[in-house]
Amino acid sequence: MTQASVPPDGKAGPRPGAGHLLVLPACLVFGGFVLWPMLLTIRDSFYSFSLVGSVQRFVGGANYAAMLQDPVFWLALRNNVFILVGSVVIQVGLGTVIAAILDRGIKRGSVVLRTIVFAPMVMSMVAVSLLWSAIYHPLFGLIPAAARSIGLELPAGGLLGNPATVNWAILAVACWQYTGFIMVIMLAGMQAIPEELYQAARLDGARGLRAFLHITLPGVRNVLIVATLITMIGAFKVFDLVYVLTGGGPGNASQVLGTYIYENAFTVGQMGYASAMAVVLMALAVGLGLVQLRVSRSTAAGGR
Amino acid sequence: MAKIGKTSVFAAAAAAALLQAAPSGAETQIIFWNQGDASVRDFSQLIVDTFRQKRPDVSVTLEIYPNEPYKTAIQVVMGAGRQPDVFFNWAGEDAARFARAGRVLDLAPFAAGRWEGAISPALLETYFVEGIQSGVPISQHTSLFYYNTAFFAEHGLTPPATMDELIGMCGRIREVAPGTIPIALGAREPWTINHYITMMFARFVPDEVRAADYGLTAPAETLFTHPGYVKGLAQLKAIQDAGCFNDGVNSVSPEEARSLFAVGAAAMTFCGTWCLGPIDREGLEGGYAVFPMPRIEGAEGDQEAIFSVVTGLQISAATRAPEVAADLIAHYVSPEMQAEMFNRLRRLPVTAAALETLEVSPVVAGIIEFMAAAPSSVMPLDVELEASVSQAVLTGGQELLNGTRAPADIMAAIAAAARTAKAELGR
Numbered sequence A: 001m002t003q004a005s006v007p008p009d010g011k012a013g014p015r016p017g018a019g020h021l022l023v024l025p026a027c028l029v030f031g032g033f034v035l036w037p038m039l040l041t042i043r044d045s046f047y048s049f050s051l052v053g054s055v056q057r058f059v060g061g062a063n064y065a066a067m068l069q070d071p072v073f074w075l076a077l078r079n080n081v082f083i084l085v086g087s088v089v090i091q092v093g094l095g096t097v098i099a100a101i102l103d104r105g106i107k108r109g110s111v112v113l114r115t116i117v118f119a120p121m122v123m124s125m126v127a128v129s130l131l132w133s134a135i136y137h138p139l140f141g142l143i144p145a146a147a148r149s150i151g152l153e154l155p156a157g158g159l160l161g162n163p164a165t166v167n168w169a170i171l172a173v174a175c176w177q178y179t180g181f182i183m184v185i186m187l188a189g190m191q192a193i194p195e196e197l198y199q200a201a202r203l204d205g206a207r208g209l210r211a212f213l214h215i216t217l218p219g220v221r222n223v224l225i226v227a228t229l230i231t232m233i234g235a236f237k238v239f240d241l242v243y244v245l246t247g248g249g250p251g252n253a254s255q256v257l258g259t260y261i262y263e264n265a266f267t268v269g270q271m272g273y274a275s276a277m278a279v280v281l282m283a284l285a286v287g288l289g290l291v292q293l294r295v296s297r298s299t300a301a302g303g304r
Numbered sequence B: 001m002a003k004i005g006k007t008s009v010f011a012a013a014a015a016a017a018l019l020q021a022a023p024s025g026a027e028t029q030i031i032f033w034n035q036g037d038a039s040v041r042d043f044s045q046l047i048v049d050t051f052r053q054k055r056p057d058v059s060v061t062l063e064i065y066p067n068e069p070y071k072t073a074i075q076v077v078m079g080a081g082r083q084p085d086v087f088f089n090w091a092g093e094d095a096a097r098f099a100r101a102g103r104v105l106d107l108a109p110f111a112a113g114r115w116e117g118a119i120s121p122a123l124l125e126t127y128f129v130e131g132i133q134s135g136v137p138i139s140q141h142t143s144l145f146y147y148n149t150a151f152f153a154e155h156g157l158t159p160p161a162t163m164d165e166l167i168g169m170c171g172r173i174r175e176v177a178p179g180t181i182p183i184a185l186g187a188r189e190p191w192t193i194n195h196y197i198t199m200m201f202a203r204f205v206p207d208e209v210r211a212a213d214y215g216l217t218a219p220a221e222t223l224f225t226h227p228g229y230v231k232g233l234a235q236l237k238a239i240q241d242a243g244c245f246n247d248g249v250n251s252v253s254p255e256e257a258r259s260l261f262a263v264g265a266a267a268m269t270f271c272g273t274w275c276l277g278p279i280d281r282e283g284l285e286g287g288y289a290v291f292p293m294p295r296i297e298g299a300e301g302d303q304e305a306i307f308s309v310v311t312g313l314q315i316s317a318a319t320r321a322p323e324v325a326a327d328l329i330a331h332y333v334s335p336e337m338q339a340e341m342f343n344r345l346r347r348l349p350v351t352a353a354a355l356e357t358l359e360v361s362p363v364v365a366g367i368i369e370f371m372a373a374a375p376s377s378v379m380p381l382d383v384e385l386e387a388s389v390s391q392a393v394l395t396g397g398q399e400l401l402n403g404t405r406a407p408a409d410i411m412a413a414i415a416a417a418a419r420t421a422k423a424e425l426g427r
Helices: A018-044 A062-068 A071-105 A110-122 A125-136 A142-149 A166-191 A195-203 A208-219 A221-237 A240-245 A257-267 A271-303 B006-021 B038-054 B067-079 B093-100 B121-125 B149-154 B163-176 B191-204 B207-214 B227-241 B254-262 B273-284 B322-332 B335-345 B352-357 B362-373 B387-402 B407-425
Strands: B028-035 B058-065 B086-090 B136-141 B143-148 B181-184 B266-272 B288-291 B309-315
Touching: A018 A271, A062 A271, A071 A110, A071 A166, A071 A208, A071 A221, A071 A257, A110 A166, A125 A142, A125 A166, A125 A240, A166 A208, A166 A221, A166 A240, A195 A208, A208 A221, A221 A271, A240 A257, A257 A271, A257 B067, A257 B387, B028 B038, B028 B067, B028 B322, B038 B058, B038 B273, B038 B322, B038 B335, B058 B067, B058 B322, B067 B086, B086 B093, B086 B322, B093 B309, B093 B387, B121 B136, B136 B322, B136 B335, B143 B149, B143 B273, B163 B181, B163 B227, B181 B254, B191 B227, B191 B254, B191 B266, B191 B387, B227 B387, B227 B407, B254 B266, B254 B273, B266 B273, B273 B335, B273 B362, B288 B362, B309 B322, B322 B335, B335 B352, B387 B407
Parallel strands: B028 B058, B028 B086, B181 B266
Antiparallel strands: B086 B309, B136 B309, B143 B266, B143 B288
16 A cells, blocks of 8 residues: 555545445446447448348448448538638637637626627537528528528528538638537636736736736646647548438538448448448547547646 | 334335226226327327227337327337337338338238238238238328319419429419429428429339349349439429429428428419328318329339338237237227228328228219229329338438439439349348
């Protein structure tokens, strides 16, 4: 028994293995509902079968080979990357700026502004999607009506019906909902920066933007990285927003990996092919997750 | 007096709960899935309640899903889940898929004393796939152009007999009533475009060629290569380019398009007979008439074929109560319930006995006569085709109306999907 583990009152500490026992239920749930399905999906990716069919045919790497030659798969991946880049720039960028304004910019009304920006986060994604579907509607929607009232011509087919604008329209909804979440994370990080640093900076004549650039941003660097990684993972996992708004259409213009996997699994009935794409998506998400873990560990190590 | 321990109390409570939850030993439980909106839910509940009166020993759990989610949900549950005993399904490939996988019962042995003799062999045949009677029809539909009779009368318009006349009419409507949409189309769910494409292919491609292509029995290199397919898609694009449809078709839902017609914002819409009820409920009852998809002069296909889709019920092979499930189907197709289906949903019955008892409007009487007299019919492509080929058509339809893909490219993609599907299925 080490010095660190002897409690102050001298009584015996927890029994060896008690901690493992306590986390066992969580491990069982993780194993049964995450790890096992993950392994099954990897196995299924080497087979060809339909959802209702009883025969599974081993095809080796044929599903992966088909994926490499599938233009819709690459289009979906490209759309995911588009949402990723746009989300990082807008959600993280704007969220950080709003957090800075709330932290040090305005005193009156900061609670109200914080609530307004965060409020979309508490709505379900399906409700948000239905709401924005109505706002974008080419015949009855608020945005087209406003555009027409000022003589502005919107693209033919409506914002969600035009391949050139549909992904921007989807990105706008995602940013509207999640910027508040990033704002809250960044605000928490900013509020942990010691006030003395700002006082010292004021003495040196650094205020406003200079203080933001030279004190705030370096001070929340690690939080910023984590927020960025969370946003990136979310961009790869996006499904319900696209599914409700467009279903991946028009045509395949707004397909993302999530909706394309869903379509192949449950509409076309190619479970093996869908599993192969799911494995690729999982690899991307796990890769980003490992990076996030590494950053978190280095943050913790740097903090001691 | 002995103390009652906590353990005893919990055990007694658990036993009481279990006894309450457990069904009575004599009661049979079945699950019934149907698809549709609130009106279908209400009608389905009527089916369940009246069936319970006949069979108080049977408890039916009813689950209703809207159209698009149902298509996915039924596949998922039939693949891996607590399968419904009786469930709705479309005839054609949708029914055949389950029959091929052995997921549904052959209903031929259950016909005697139930629906035998009540439903025409032609209708029953729509569910005869893979050598078994895989389902029983409950309703039959056709798709037609609905037109606003007051609008037509006001502007001196008459139903067109040819496609050229229809396209010319669109231009005339735009001139005389600039705020009125000639034909409302909601292609946010692409099956609506599919119905147009179904008819275009029927009009431009000879029957025997289509049959071989749709069944994937034609040689791989010739699948979907008849020039009539490209002409059919080009014709649909020409209808759009003539200003027939509303703006943003790919962002408007089928229900919104139907409502545009019902409230008078559109002069016409192309819809199935499942739209009769909703259009009546939305205020245009008695204010519309119908005409079929016009002929296309000089096209090689079938100019007389009508759009036809039959819907029905299937029984899961996993059911523990096949006789009860068959009784529920028999109840659904009984003359009383079929008549009630028409009265509440305006869906056309499948039994002659029910048809004879109906009090119908002249429009519906005309539709029934039209369907009975049709020399040939075509099923919608999303019901007829193998799933991946169907998906290629659905996707291509939206791309066609967006102008992002040419008809020839779309047909090339459909042909490629057909070749792959043919190889997979070993046809």
